[in-house]
Amino acid sequence: MLQIVVDNGNVPLHSSTKVPQTEDTGKTKLMSEVQGIPVLNLDEGRSEQPGTGWVLRRGGRDVPVMTTINEEEAFEDILQFTPEDVKKEVAFWNHSVVCYILGANPSWDVIEDFVFNVWDQFGVDRVSFMDNGIFLVRFKRPEQRDALLNSGYYLFENKPVVVKPWNSDADLVKGDGDIVPVWIRMIGVPLKFWGDCLSSIAGLVGKFVKKDDLTAEKIRLSYARVLVELHMGQALPTMVYFLDEFGNKVEVKVEYEWRPVACVACKGFGHDEH
Structure with a gap:
């Protein structure tokens, strides 16, 4: 066990303090004894119960020093929503399609004009935009969205318009297409x-x-x-x-x-x- 040597003459320790030789060992004490602090025995402090980590025995009580996280407890303090919490927003976007144009990234007003001019017969409710060139088109009723999805291909200035149904787990990023x-x-x-x-x-x-x-x-x-x-x-x-x-x-x-x-x-x- 590591010992810190203290002179019995109460001379303050500093960098030049002489380390006692073997014959002086009777004059040495543990620093913990000098300061009146009980010795921490790590062998005695290790918990016998697996998965609870190290404990410090202090005043007859086990005080945790380091806790080992197990899988069952890892996410117990993380905020989690229920399907009921997102039900309203999911229902709102369920009438929508996710779109982007391969090979082009026109301005918002140009896209909006394109959508309302070409898809107005399907009952467009609104056009919403993201900064990565993706836009969402929401329809007034789900059957109108389905009618668009079944109507064939659309092109913008001869470039394909990728149209996919929105779902709550979709990543709103452009794909290369297939x-x-x-x-x-x-x-x-x-x-x-x-x-x-x-x-x-x-x-x-x-x-x-x-x-x-x-x-x-x-x-x-x-x-x-x-x-x-x-x-x-x-x-x-x-x-x-x-x-x-x-x-x-x-x-x-x-x-x-x-x-x-x-x-x-x-x-x-x-x-x-x-």
């Missing part, structure tokens, strides 16, 4: 393939969704404009090939109105770093 709708222009498609064959040709790029009106009505013939589903980061061919009914090879040029690629430099979407 499958996104993209309009493509197929140049050089012979007119005899503008009917049902056009969807198969578009399938060489992605999953066919629909033709635009001018293509479906065969009014604009300089290119066929088709909406397809593409995977983020997939290969984007600029030419596709197929064989006609006589076995002749036909080449079709493909242009993308928005490219589902991530920019390494800015972490945005719709362009590469060049």
Whole structure:
């Protein structure tokens, strides 16, 4: 046990105080004895009950010195809400969808104009904004929200608008998405393939969704404009090939109105770093 040496002549200790040799040990006392403090025996102070830690025996009582936290007690003093506490707010936002635009972050007033002009028929109640480009659209009734979710794809300046139903556990952060709708222009498609064959040709790029009106009505013939589903980061061919009914090879040029690629430099979407 550590001992602090005190001179019997009551000479104050300082850095130059001589440490007694073996023959002087009878003249030494524990500092605790000099100050009248009972000796703390750590071996006797250790609790015999597991998980309660060290105790200091003082005046016949066990005084905790360090408490070991067990799993059952770890969160007993943390504020916790019940489902009833958040029921009202959850019910309020349950009529909402979470949205963001891949490759764009327009101002609040532009987004608000877009929502009320394009989605007004669904009964929009309000548009709420976050600073990270996410906006929430609340509808007056839940069936109106469901009607929007089932109405197909929406684009903002040819960029996909990601629309997801709100839920109370959702993280309001942008995701990269997985499958996104993209309009493509197929140049050089012979007119005899503008009917049902056009969807198969578009399938060489992605999953066919629909033709635009001018293509479906065969009014604009300089290119066929088709909406397809593409995977983020997939290969984007600029030419596709197929064989006609006589076995002749036909080449079709493909242009993308928005490219589902991530920019390494800015972490945005719709362009590469060049």
